[in-house]
Amino acid sequence: MDRPIVSVRASYPSASPTTVDAEVAALVEGAVARVAGVKAVRTSSEEGNFRMRVEFSSDRDLANAANDVREAVSRVETRLPNWVEDLFVMKSEEDADPIVAVRSDPRSIGELSRLVEDAIATEFTAVDGVAEVVLLGDR
Incomplete structure (x- = not known):
């Protein structure tokens, strides 16, 4: 349920x-x-x-x-x-779990985490129907 x-x-x-x-x-x-x-x-x-x-x-x-x-x-x-x-x-x-994974070899984990947090997650939250963006696995 x-x-x-x-x-x-x-x-x-x-x-x-x-x-x-x-x-x-x-x-x-x-x-x-x-x-x-x-x-x-x-x-x-x-x-x-x-x-x-x-x-x-x-x-x-x-x-x-x-x-x-x-x-x-x-x-x-x-x-x-x-x-x-x-x-x-x-x-x-x-049950609307995260479905996006991000990886980048030229960027450090810290740089990639900041990029995802500052740019990508912000864009997802602006999409109709997206209730929440949860970042997992960043450092």
Whole structure:
């Protein structure tokens, strides 16, 4: 059985991870934590981006959970900085695992990790239907 998972994303252009965490993540996390049936919340604050993965108990209907998260986010949206954009909530599939591998012989592992993190992952997150990009195996 798939667990109901809802993702929340937002852009905060030019904001540092610390600023994104303090001005966006803290507010959204606080609102979402009050939603019924939340089992776990995982948040990522990066340069100019915020991502949250909300897992619900297995008996929770995904459509209702997503609606409840949307309502919770909308309650704090006016308290977010004016420069926060592209704030949205979407249902996710738990089994939607990563499918892309990257390798480069001329680049060091550190250079390749930075390239994937700064350019490639950012492009993937802009694609409709992509709820989250998780980087594994970088050093």
